[in-house]
Amino acid sequence: MSHRSPLLPLLFALVCIGIALYPLVGDAFYVRLAAKIVVLGILAMSLDLLVGFAGLVSMGHAAFSGAAAYVVAALINKAGVTDLPTLLAASLATAGVTALAIGWISVRTSGIYLIMITLALGQMVFFFFHDVSFWGGADGVNLDAKPVLAIAGIELIDLSDRTVFYYVALACLVGTFVLLSVVLQSPFGQVLRGVRINEGRTRALGHDVQRYKLAAFVLAGLIAGLAGFLEVARSGFVSPAHLGWHESATVLIVVILGGMGTLVGPVIGAFALVFLEDWAAELTDHWKLIVGLFVIAVVLFLPNGLVGPLARSGGREGLGKALARLWNAPARLFGRTPAKRRDDLPQESAGDA
Amino acid sequence: MPETILETRDLSRRFGGLRAVSAVSLAFERGVVHAILGPNGAGKTTLINMLSGDLPPTDGKILFEGADVTGLPVHVRARRGIGRSYQKTNILPELTCLENCWLGAQARLPGWLNMVRPARRYRDVQARAERALGLCGLEARAGTQAATLSHGEMRQLEIGMMLATEPRLLLLDEPLAGMGVEESWRVIDLLKTLARDHTLILIEHDMDAVFSIAQRITVMVNGCELETGTPEQIRTSVAVRDAYLGEELAA
Numbered sequence A: 001m002s003h004r005s006p007l008l009p010l011l012f013a014l015v016c017i018g019i020a021l022y023p024l025v026g027d028a029f030y031v032r033l034a035a036k037i038v039v040l041g042i043l044a045m046s047l048d049l050l051v052g053f054a055g056l057v058s059m060g061h062a063a064f065s066g067a068a069a070y071v072v073a074a075l076i077n078k079a080g081v082t083d084l085p086t087l088l089a090a091s092l093a094t095a096g097v098t099a100l101a102i103g104w105i106s107v108r109t110s111g112i113y114l115i116m117i118t119l120a121l122g123q124m125v126f127f128f129f130h131d132v133s134f135w136g137g138a139d140g141v142n143l144d145a146k147p148v149l150a151i152a153g154i155e156l157i158d159l160s161d162r163t164v165f166y167y168v169a170l171a172c173l174v175g176t177f178v179l180l181s182v183v184l185q186s187p188f189g190q191v192l193r194g195v196r197i198n199e200g201r202t203r204a205l206g207h208d209v210q211r212y213k214l215a216a217f218v219l220a221g222l223i224a225g226l227a228g229f230l231e232v233a234r235s236g237f238v239s240p241a242h243l244g245w246h247e248s249a250t251v252l253i254v255v256i257l258g259g260m261g262t263l264v265g266p267v268i269g270a271f272a273l274v275f276l277e278d279w280a281a282e283l284t285d286h287w288k289l290i291v292g293l294f295v296i297a298v299v300l301f302l303p304n305g306l307v308g309p310l311a312r313s314g315g316r317e318g319l320g321k322a323l324a325r326l327w328n329a330p331a332r333l334f335g336r337t338p339a340k341r342r343d344d345l346p347q348e349s350a351g352d353a
Numbered sequence B: 001m002p003e004t005i006l007e008t009r010d011l012s013r014r015f016g017g018l019r020a021v022s023a024v025s026l027a028f029e030r031g032v033v034h035a036i037l038g039p040n041g042a043g044k045t046t047l048i049n050m051l052s053g054d055l056p057p058t059d060g061k062i063l064f065e066g067a068d069v070t071g072l073p074v075h076v077r078a079r080r081g082i083g084r085s086y087q088k089t090n091i092l093p094e095l096t097c098l099e100n101c102w103l104g105a106q107a108r109l110p111g112w113l114n115m116v117r118p119a120r121r122y123r124d125v126q127a128r129a130e131r132a133l134g135l136c137g138l139e140a141r142a143g144t145q146a147a148t149l150s151h152g153e154m155r156q157l158e159i160g161m162m163l164a165t166e167p168r169l170l171l172l173d174e175p176l177a178g179m180g181v182e183e184s185w186r187v188i189d190l191l192k193t194l195a196r197d198h199t200l201i202l203i204e205h206d207m208d209a210v211f212s213i214a215q216r217i218t219v220m221v222n223g224c225e226l227e228t229g230t231p232e233q234i235r236t237s238v239a240v241r242d243a244y245l246g247e248e249l250a251a
């Protein structure tokens, strides 16, 4: 984990430049698709802070982004607010408070219980927006207008413009990336890593892990709120499906697909999933089957996700390993798995405690 | 007048019907190496777990430096100056030795929301972590992944992580368990060095080690304190010989 090859950041930079210039040359349809990828990438990155870095598997992440999206929709449609800073602040506040509440309850548990409780609490948020008629019911609501940033009557940013939206979203993606890089390198990030690897010992060394876990939830929730704001501004539509467990699971799949515990992985995962869905949906009505098979293949052959082969030293060795894994796959499927790496490790539980 | 650093009053812990520790009242003096002996299952680890805060007692009180710490969670006690090592190696295997110690050294930072400055820029933390690594004898292994260490080295790291938090009271649960002879002596030397400016509570089965380091010894049997005294008193105690040392000799 501590030794990253320089290949990955380089690749990331190249991809970034490509992505940055794309709307100037690209087809309108694909620019829209790219915007979708960027927003999903932000959401997945925020979930990866919990899942990949702190080891907190949350199954209710869409509740944060979805609640933010609903509040934006209500402010625009019912209160006529289109001021971008106001809407953004409301999004972050909504998602932050939701994350604080869900996190406060959830961090008392871990492992499978954490999954169950985040799932249950996420569903409560789902039913709140689904059942309370104020929010628009099961069919969802269309936005009457889009967020606009205007100073003294001059429009600076109009998110209904496809290209403008794309660049705003991209800036948010880069900002999120930088923010999380900084946080993960800080002492705070070190404790989160300790929580993932050995929570009991991290606590015994003098860290109030509960507090750290809650802070991670709130930070992830705030970023998810940003993603929720962007998503509703992008599609002009929000429905209960945006915050159900199905959506949460999709984000989790994006994280696993791209590579947990990396910041680039979730973005690559979003890229892969959105493109694959688009391609497969054109091909056949059974596109979900194709997507499912792809996800299974990645999980089976690339346990570190799509970034796995790149993240390992130099990439070449990683690719070799990936091929070896492909070779060994039949054995894996039938349970003749050779001793796994984890089995060689000493017990990492809380010891005698 | 010797000063008491840690005191237990009728400390008890039950697991269902089993009384793992029952009504143990002990006073540990500052600057003294106090060993706890007892056969397997005597309740030594359970006692240490209650002192460190890893396990809540079912009854009784713990006073550290005069204050009641019975209800305090383990991380608060660690910050107050109680450090511990585990009988079963309890490290972060994915991290390097230095990073393992780093996590302990970082617990001394004021505040907890240190989210901006990169961890490696905290020179004082780095210094504490390196010092702890040096003390436990793993200086040369700073960049080695902990999972790849030998068993003995893992035991050393276990101690190093505890030292990185700069505790005043050290709770050591069988630090020599499974170590080779040479490694053992190195750790015994380390314990002697630490004894100069720390208080040690030491659980250890290695009699030679215990009698060469400890100034006071408590013998536990079946969760109860059997006898407490100087090494000489314990060596010549009839009760201890009957209950424990005899058993050792017979084995």
Ligand SMILES: Nc1ncnc2c1ncn2[C@@H]1O[C@H](COP(=O)(O)OP(=O)(O)OP(=O)(O)O)[C@@H](O)[C@H]1O
Pocket (backbone or CB within 6 Å): A353, B015, B018, B020, B038, B039, B040, B041, B042, B043, B044, B045, B046, B047, B087
């Ligand atoms: N978490 C637990 N749940 C149930 N019983 C426990 C638990 N921990 C310890 N015990 C029991 O309590 C008793 C004391 O155990 P403890 O580990 O404190 O002994 P010990 O003196 O450290 O022994 P050893 O020398 O083998 O390490 C044992 O009978 C043990 O089985």
Ligand SMILES: [Mg+2]
Pocket (backbone or CB within 6 Å): B044, B045, B046, B087, B173
């Ligand atoms: Mg024990």
